[in-house]
Amino acid sequence: MRLNLALILLVAAVPVATSVALEQAVPHAGQPAAAASADATAEALYQQHCQRCHGQDRLGGAGPALLPESLARIKPEEARSVIRDGRPASQMAAYKTLLDEAQIAALSDYLYRPAAVPPTWSDADIRASHRPLADLASLPDTPQHDADPLNLFVVVEAGDHHVTILDGDRFEPLARFASHFALHGGPKFSPDGRFVYFASRDGWVSQYDLHNLRMVAEVRAGLNTRNLAVSNDGRWVLVGNYLPGNLVLLDARDLSLRQVIPAQAADGTPSRVSAVYTAPPRGSFVVALKDVREVWELSYAGSSDDSPPLEPRRIAARDFLDDFSFTPDYRQLLATSRQAHGGQVIDLDSGEAITDIPLPGMPHLGSGIYWKRNGEWVFATPNVSQGLISVLDPKTWTLIKEIPTEGPGFFMRSHANSRYAWTDVFFGPNNDAVHLIDKQSLSIAKTLRPMPGKNAAHVEFSRDGKYLLLSVWDRDGALIVYDSLTLEEVKRIPMNKPSGKYNVGNKIEFAEGTSH
Template sequence: MNQNNHPLLVTKIALLLLLWGTGYALSACEVRGTGDLGIVIERASGSIQIIDTTQRISLGRVEGLGDLSHASAVYSRDERYAFIFGRDGGLTKVDLLCQKIEKRIIQGGNSIGGAISQNGKWVAVSNYEPGGVRIFNSNNLELVSDIKATPLSESKRSRTVGLVDAPGDRFVFSLFDSGETWIVEMRDDGSSTTQKFSGVGIQPYDGLITPNGRTYIAGLFGEDGLALLDLWHPENGVRRILDHYGRGEQKLPVYKMPHLEGWASAGERTFLPAVGRHELLVVDSSSWQEVGRIPVHSQPVFAISRPDGRQVWVNFAFPHNDTLQIIDTESLEIIHQKQPGKGVLHMEFTPRGDEVWVSVRDKNRVEIYDTESFELLKTLPMETPSGIFFTNRAGKIGL
């Protein structure tokens, strides 16, 4: 009997040791895929939560990321690391598997988003103060290029906005105060060349790039219309589109600037949030002519299309930021409306669009909805959540 039991006992002990070892490994650095992971920014507490969209759970919280108002994130091409851009100039590289800060630097005084290059080597950050774009090695966050924006006075340079990545390891951004769009092309050694386009319009406030990486568009705050740059033919310069939009109409006060990133491109039509109006603009994606306007609840902030392009989800500016509207892109009708609560700040679709995660700041939670039935599937507690970023952004141009 003893003889029979002995190997069994050894197996048991071995198994226990193995389980203990695995448990230890899980709590330190998990061995798993990252394709269904993401982060939620907790803007007031300077933290993020790492979430799993398959199980609809939070895996944990990473703290110590500084002022995260208006924070955004991009991902390394292996979808393991998130690069988070904070308002206070912080650039933080977070390891999703180990749930820890890999490296954190304060690279500027006041920042407004960033981008990662096509080859994954370079991370660029757009700064208000000091005005310009700084480019870092994505491995170690060492500065490789410091692009200084156009000087406005001896001590001040233009603020930069609307920074995106473009094919060919390029970064494109606009200069709010000097009305320019610049293309920075990276070389393998981290040095860069800059091509400048001036007179694009008054106060470009944000920019976007089409999902195919061809067209860069800057929204203008100081005048009507948008500034378009064809990156296949930059020699043609920047041209104005939709410049009759809103002419002679009184704009409403703008309490929250609309975002162009994550804009809705649904087949032949593109949906853009209008500045200072309770409307979405419907634009033909090839001619860039306005083909319609959709009256909506209030001033739109984000208009984001479900990955299949069938629906566009819209949230709104203060003081009407408690509402979400869903538009059918074929009929252009509002097919559903929700009131999750004050501070609906951002929406992110799961990679194939079956579900959408919505941050509801003042309720301190994220709500997960089914995008066909619009049913609330689950809520997760978060501290003043704002931006939600899923890892599948790693494979997308301009995100």
């Protein structure tokens, strides 16, 4: 499907009931009436129950795209099970009380049916979507506000798709603006902290100037996007896409297109992109592929304006990878690995997968953090299917301790100047709880419930670690500011589902206790 912005807006404006009625009234060419009726029923079920998260045309939104191209590794019986029973530790609800088995089967069959015209998003489409919104040469290159530019917080409000720029000293908003739908993967910053880059699930990449508090450029890099990374020299933005499965290299100065790299294995097998991060000491991007057993390292060291540098160095993995964390020296990555029931460790210098780590449940390694304990690094990861924190020795990758929690968690955060690692209980009946883990004794020192009955999650520290901000993920939620030493509440700022917040200084310095 060759997508045009005006066409997208036009289609989105057509009432769902009208489009379904048209489908029901007009059989597809060459289709028997009974088959056309079955198709219309499945289409109606999709529009009623699925399109809000997965997009009216199945191209994805808050949830992933639901097309044969993106469901290749999921068997139809598994898809029916997910529709029926939901997916644990995700926003995918169970529909067994709303749909009978025949409806579930019809809906599953519909998802595996190719679109009438295969969805594509070409180089020309990317270039046509590019929107320069400001002339950077005419804008001041120093902050036009009196806040500390390295202690700003970028707060994503998922409830109504807005972003707030918050002064991290006074905890007052400097700006608030509308974002694209379902920002994902966390915003990333230029090395000097001036620009922040956002990627939305529907493929839009935006560049915002934190000095001048204005948007400066946008481009649609794909149809269903995973995340993006910024090179540590400030020259490149690399975007990883689920649909189409590729990497898109943009000029970090204005988001103009420089290169598109298909995500394909050495044998040509296509893949989606699971995650892309920058590895500053290596001068490279590191990419995990979702559908082939490969990790790519793409060096940008020595790149020039005339020659985009990205050629993948392929590293064989033992399993498909969903997400990963680097060790503090960036020599190894610890990757989520489903078949290993925990994780696998890949050495980037040698290009070898060196060990598996047998951890229970579904550890969320991409949100894991490192800190110093008795002078030595430890790595801790939450678990999205079991109530425990696993603490590992990164020298040997052996388990130091499992810390029981009140339920499965999603995020962990700390700071070099904090005695605690903060972790949420994101899933289950106790999701209003946040645990404070003593980083030396590896025990829960305190449990907070900021707003009883409402989901508390995602902590971010101020640059100096004196304060921390915690989100209450609710439409009538809040951003709560704590003194990190006394744990006393300093301020409560009402917000519409503040899903995440990101401190400029901590992010550009890759501070201890945070993640990519």
